[in-house]
Amino acid sequence: MFKIVEKKDWHPTICEMWVEAPRVARKHRPGQFVIIRIHEKGERIPLTVVDKKPEEGLIRIIFQKVGKTTWELGTFKPGDYIADVVGPLGQPTHIEKFGTVVGVGGGVGIAPLYPILKGMKEAGNRLITILGARSKDLLILEDEVRAISEEVIVTTDDGSYGKKGLVTDALKELIESGEKIDQVVAIGPGIMMKFVVKTLEPYKIPCIVSLNAMMLDGTGMCGVCRITVGDEVKFVCVDGPEFDGYKVNFDELMSRLTVYREEEQQALERFKNAHPEIFAGVE
Amino acid sequence: MAEKKKGLNLNRVDMPRQDPKERIKNFNEVALGYTEEMAVAEAERCLLCKKPLCVQGCPAEVKIPEFIALIRERKFIEAARKIKETNALPAVCGRVCPQEEQCEEMCVLNKKGAPIAIGRLERFVADYEAKMGAVEKPEIAPKSGKKVAVIGSGPGGLTVAADCAIMGHEVVVFEALHKPGGVLVYGIPEFRLPKVIVEREVEYIKSLGVKFECDVVVGRTVTIDDLMEKEGFDAVFIGVGAGAPIFMGIPGETLKGVYSANEFLTRNNLMKAYLFPEYDTPIKVGKKVAVVGGGNVAMDAVRTALRLGAEEAHIVYRRTRKEMPARAEEIENAEEEGVIFNFLINPVEIIGDENGWVKGLKCIRMELGEPDESGRRRPVPIPGSEFIMDVDTVIMAIGTRANPVIQRTTPDLEVNKWGYIVADEETCKTSKKGVFAGGDIIRGAATVILAVGDGKKAARAIDHYLRTGEW
Ligand SMILES: Cc1cc2nc3c(=O)[nH]c(=O)nc-3n(C[C@H](O)[C@H](O)[C@H](O)COP(=O)(O)OP(=O)(O)OC[C@H]3O[C@@H](n4cnc5c(N)ncnc54)[C@H](O)[C@@H]3O)c2cc1C
Numbered sequence: 001m002f003k004i005v006e007k008k009d010w011h012p013t014i015c016e017m018w019v020e021a022p023r024v025a026r027k028h029r030p031g032q033f034v035i036i037r038i039h040e041k042g043e044r045i046p047l048t049v050v051d052k053k054p055e056e057g058l059i060r061i062i063f064q065k066v067g068k069t070t071w072e073l074g075t076f077k078p079g080d081y082i083a084d085v086v087g088p089l090g091q092p093t094h095i096e097k098f099g100t101v102v103g104v105g106g107g108v109g110i111a112p113l114y115p116i117l118k119g120m121k122e123a124g125n126r127l128i129t130i131l132g133a134r135s136k137d138l139l140i141l142e143d144e145v146r147a148i149s150e151e152v153i154v155t156t157d158d159g160s161y162g163k164k165g166l167v168t169d170a171l172k173e174l175i176e177s178g179e180k181i182d183q184v185v186a187i188g189p190g191i192m193m194k195f196v197v198k199t200l201e202p203y204k205i206p207c208i209v210s211l212n213a214m215m216l217d218g219t220g221m222c223g224v225c226r227i228t229v230g231d232e233v234k235f236v237c238v239d240g241p242e243f244d245g246y247k248v249n250f251d252e253l254m255s256r257l258t259v260y261r262e263e264e265q266q267a268l269e270r271f272k273n274a275h276p277e278i279f280a281g282v283e
Numbered sequence: 284m285a286e287k288k289k290g291l292n293l294n295r296v297d298m299p300r301q302d303p304k305e306r307i308k309n310f311n312e313v314a315l316g317y318t319e320e321m322a323v324a325e326a327e328r329c330l331l332c333k334k335p336l337c338v339q340g341c342p343a344e345v346k347i348p349e350f351i352a353l354i355r356e357r358k359f360i361e362a363a364r365k366i367k368e369t370n371a372l373p374a375v376c377g378r379v380c381p382q383e384e385q386c387e388e389m390c391v392l393n394k395k396g397a398p399i400a401i402g403r404l405e406r407f408v409a410d411y412e413a414k415m416g417a418v419e420k421p422e423i424a425p426k427s428g429k430k431v432a433v434i435g436s437g438p439g440g441l442t443v444a445a446d447c448a449i450m451g452h453e454v455v456v457f458e459a460l461h462k463p464g465g466v467l468v469y470g471i472p473e474f475r476l477p478k479v480i481v482e483r484e485v486e487y488i489k490s491l492g493v494k495f496e497c498d499v500v501v502g503r504t505v506t507i508d509d510l511m512e513k514e515g516f517d518a519v520f521i522g523v524g525a526g527a528p529i530f531m532g533i534p535g536e537t538l539k540g541v542y543s544a545n546e547f548l549t550r551n552n553l554m555k556a557y558l559f560p561e562y563d564t565p566i567k568v569g570k571k572v573a574v575v576g577g578g579n580v581a582m583d584a585v586r587t588a589l590r591l592g593a594e595e596a597h598i599v600y601r602r603t604r605k606e607m608p609a610r611a612e613e614i615e616n617a618e619e620e621g622v623i624f625n626f627l628i629n630p631v632e633i634i635g636d637e638n639g640w641v642k643g644l645k646c647i648r649m650e651l652g653e654p655d656e657s658g659r660r661r662p663v664p665i666p667g668s669e670f671i672m673d674v675d676t677v678i679m680a681i682g683t684r685a686n687p688v689i690q691r692t693t694p695d696l697e698v699n700k701w702g703y704i705v706a707d708e709e710t711c712k713t714s715k716k717g718v719f720a721g722g723d724i725i726r727g728a729a730t731v732i733l734a735v736g737d738g739k740k741a742a743r744a745i746d747h748y749l750r751t752g753e754w
Pocket residue numbers: 033045046047048049062063064065066067068069070071108111112211212213214215241257258261264265
């Protein structure tokens with residue numbers, strides 16, 4: 001059992017928690033994640049370790065409420081326990097001094113991006129970060145990202161904050177302004193990562209992406225997380241989650257995420273009907 | 284009783300099973316077990332051989348005639364304890380051992396086609412002991428002051444843990460998943476091995492003082508060196524199984540509707556997806572399912588698919604029925620339940636529809652050629668014989684291999700060219716001092732009882748090492 005010690009709501013649909021998981025906190029390196037199971041009947045879902053306090057045995061998670069499990073986890077309070085937290089899983093990010101690194105984060109993709117950028121900063125890189133959100137109130141971790149980046153560009157789909165538009169628009173502008181970029185790290189929805197890579201292609205700027213594949217065990221045992229990368233099939237949980245963006249088959253990634261669409265909707269509807277109060281006032 | 288010795292009784296007592304029409308609608312155990320009367324009747328048939336051949340067929344050296352003699356005297360609990368002297372998991376082995384190739388194959392009565400049903404008797408007494416609440420704790424040796432880490436909680440790890448605890452050592456089991464039991468909980472389905480039986484065994488091992496720490500992936504959460512250098516463990520047993528799935532490497536394997544058997548079975552067994560939405564983990568089975576492979580894993584997957592509502596459930600196997608590695612009993616069960624067997628065909632491609640879902644399995648016909656290294660006749664494709672099976676779900680059950688996570692983080696651990704850990708056959712010692720290994724991770728996918736056997740040997744060797752310091 002893993003105790004929640006602190007909780008913060010960034011938005012009615014975005015939640016942050018600090019959780020006691022001393023073994024994970026001790027070993028975690030940027031780019032790694034945990035698999036959690038919220039209770040005895042729960043499913044196993046992956047979440048990035050956004051930050052840690054090894055001395056206190058704490059890890060920080062930030063999640064978007066998209067389905068039954070994340071909505072239910074959102075109802076947990078400090079003092080409550082998560083049944084299982086296992087990790088750190090996946091390969092740590094390959095961090096080195098590249099020169100200028102551009103981070104591109106979309107939505108809650110900013111959460112997994114942040115620890116990687118922190119690692120990049122510590123390795124002596126110069127950071128420029130592009131953060132994208134649907135609207136201002138859905139933007140997370142802006143202050144923390146600003147604290148480590150030389151420059152931060154914010155885009156929102158509705159123009160409620162920063163530039164109106166997509167992260168790819170801002171990225172293109174940045175490249176065309178003559179900025180010399182040595183490495184890009186892009187994390188967000190599959191479609192965003194796909195178009196970030198497309199944007200970079202003419203300039204041959206290398207790009208790391210982190211894949212949000214469906215997972216079960218997270219240890220290389222089931223293969224549900226498999227994705228075609230180049231001409232090989234890789235397991236995201238053990239070979240990734242980060243890959244060379246130029247090699248990833250994003251269409252396959254997005255397609256595979258829809259396997260349980262019907263069941264996910266059914267589970268969420270059932271949960272909504274049982275707990276309408278949780279959803280009151282949320283569109 | 285004296286009269287019976289004259290003539291051989293060749294009437295093996297059948298074990299009642301659930302009706303096939305009923306059982307494909309539920310996940311309850313198929314085999315219902317002997318009654319006391321049946322067990323005694325079957326035990327009466329045993330010749331109580333002076334030089335029992337049956338024992339030679341059992342990797343755990345279960346004292347077969349001795350326990351059968353106790354059943355005849357209706358001393359069921361004593362019989363259970365007699366088995367437990369050499370096998371800590373009789374309720375499990377009695378159910379899943381390939382008895383027809385082990386103890387029962389060697390039984391003298393097998394020559395007459397009616398070996399004693401040793402497995403059924405073993406299962407009966409183990410269940411009887413548990414039902415009577417008579418499970419006894421063995422005497423535990425005085426504390427040795429030594430600590431043993433067991434990595435993985437499959438049958439191998441559980442055996443080492445129990446034995447080391449009895450020998451007086453402090454034992455902690457580290458398990459990657461959230462529940463102990465290994466393949467017994469995530470792989471073998473409820474209808475063949477009810478999970479309460481595994482839970483019962485784990486509770487028993489806990490009662491011996493063994494601690495379990497789940498959610499620990501050794502190699503990631505902590506390394507073997509951390510355990511030995513920072514956490515004070517004097518010896519380590521690696522029993523992590525061979526859990527990484529193998530795919531065929533044919534086009535279409537990333538389509539929706541393609542599963543590894545591990546995924547399919549884990550969703551269902553460990554995560555209880557058959558109870559969705561009461562349990563949160565979903566599973567999807569189409570109308571027409573093809574399971575590729577011919578082993579126990581394939582049988583478990585195909586029978587699970589039927590129970591989840593598949594209208595047609597196929598086995599696709601590249602050799603013939605004779606070469607199928609699955610247990611005879613399970614093949615029969617599958618047949619009774621309506622599984623369709625397709626022999627001498629091999630998939631070459633999985634075909635998808637415009638939305639990325641499986642809509643067919645392209646196969647090629649095979650014929651048996653010359654025997655290969657394993658002595659089985661090698662299947663060879665017949666050119667131009669390709670055809671498409673109309674299926675919407677494909678489950679790959681063609682084997683597993685070693686997961687490299689421990690080996691990668693423990694450089695001084697010797698592995699062979701397939702990635703399995705090299706360990707001494709008699710002692711389970713690895714190339715690293717203080718580290719032992721057994722079960723599937725040293726031999727490749729094998730059996731429960733071989734893992735138990737390794738656990739026995741390893742525990743003895745660990746005890747010797749801890750007491751003498753000799754390596
Ligand atoms: C390595 C890794 C790290 C991750 N880190 C984070 C994180 O730090 N914060 C966070 O909020 N999420 C993260 N995710 C995604 C997260 O695991 C999913 O959002 C979560 O599993 C959804 O569970 P659910 O039951 O609430 O929703 P579900 O019922 O499973 O899904 C509801 C809806 O969300 C969509 N969906 C499902 N899974 C994903 C997914 N993986 N990505 C995008 N959409 C999905 C479904 O298609 C469906 O429409 C990560 C995923 C991976 C693989």
